[in-house]
Amino acid sequence: MGLLDAFGEALKKKKSTLADKDYKCPSCGTKITLDMERCPQCGVRIKSMFRKKCPKCGEMCELDAKICPKCGYNFEAEIARARKTIWRCPRCGYEMDSLYTQCPACNIRLM
Ligand SMILES: [Zn+2]
Ligand SMILES: [Zn+2]
Ligand SMILES: [Zn+2]
Numbered sequence: 001m002g003l004l005d006a007f008g009e010a011l012k013k014k015k016s017t018l019a020d021k022d023y024k025c026p027s028c029g030t031k032i033t034l035d036m037e038r039c040p041q042c043g044v045r046i047k048s049m050f051r052k053k054c055p056k057c058g059e060m061c062e063l064d065a066k067i068c069p070k071c072g073y074n075f076e077a078e079i080a081r082a083r084k085t086i087w088r089c090p091r092c093g094y095e096m097d098s099l100y101t102q103c104p105a106c107n108i109r110l111m
Helices: 002-019 074-082
Strands: 050-053 060-062
Touching: none
Parallel strands: none
Antiparallel strands: 050 060
16 A cells, blocks of 8 residues: 555656656666766666667667777767857857967857
8 A cells, every 4th residue: 555655656766767867777776877987885886777878779789889889870979969069150150179368260259
């Protein structure tokens, strides 16, 4: 009765915390983050316990996989693309991959 309800609540909570990127060690339940290599409590390898989903084919790949073993999707290229910020000169529209103090194309001062 009460116990089952509590169990149901725990399951619901588990789901919502997973969505919040709040991870627990699958082995001992210690709170962890995915950038940890091993659980600080029990030493289990975290990266082999969790998987990331290939956005192309849906295959569950190892977290540190660079390429999807199924379809060859390149995770690193995607990360690089997501991180890249393009700065655009307000005067001439020249695209810079980092923020310069001066536009290399028209020499307008940017900072
Ligand atoms: Zn653990
Ligand atoms: Zn794939
Ligand atoms: Zn410019």
